Amino acid sequence: IWITELNPESGEQINDQEWVNGDSGVFTHLANGPTNSDEDGDPWVEAAYIHKEGDYYYLFVNWYSCCMGPDSTYEIVVGRSDSVTGPYLDEAGEDMKDFGGTLVIAHESHDIIGPGHAGIFEYGTGDNKTQVFTHHYYPDDETPWAYAHARTLTWEDGWPVVSQELWAPSNYWENTA
Numbered sequence: 001i002w003i004t005e006l007n008p009e010s011g012e013q014i015n016d017q018e019w020v021n022g023d024s025g026v027f028t029h030l031a032n033g034p035t036n037s038d039e040d041g042d043p044w045v046e047a048a049y050i051h052k053e054g055d056y057y058y059l060f061v062n063w064y065s066c067c068m069g070p071d072s073t074y075e076i077v078v079g080r081s082d083s084v085t086g087p088y089l090d091e092a093g094e095d096m097k098d099f100g101g102t103l104v105i106a107h108e109s110h111d112i113i114g115p116g117h118a119g120i121f122e123y124g125t126g127d128n129k130t131q132v133f134t135h136h137y138y139p140d141d142e143t144p145w146a147y148a149h150a151r152t153l154t155w156e157d158g159w160p161v162v163s164q165e166l167w168a169p170s171n172y173w174e175n176t177a
Helices: 170-176
Strands: 045-053 056-063 075-081 102-105 113-123 130-138 147-156 159-166
Touching: 045 113, 056 113, 075 113, 075 159, 102 159, 113 147
Parallel strands: none
Antiparallel strands: 045 056, 056 075, 075 102, 113 130, 130 147, 147 159
């Protein structure tokens, strides 16, 4: 996973430099994933999502294999940094560039298979603020082929904790009426 700065008005890269395989000041390396022996040996990581919470930026990524229904091994891991450009460290202090990552949802946790593509939705303010963690997953019977889930997100000792229970969208409408 790499990051580069974009022009906030145009959405285009600020520097027209082509991709450079290495930290160049234009592209900054943030994370690798574990080597996937079923693939070409490259560190398998994708689906990056950055969320700012308090003093930290949190980088959520996916490891392993996606899009294979009940055979998917996707899982979501996270690291945090006080700078958007890293380094992103896991709870043990391991850099995500060196295969560090704190597990958020495993490939067979929360009674689901292959969770991926993290997102966070917030509503309310102050003590009434609620955060909702969204992700896709695959049912074991492949009917339908894939689902999306929303679960309440809390923070413990500066790290995200995703609830086992699903979030009820009616909670949003009750609190915004």
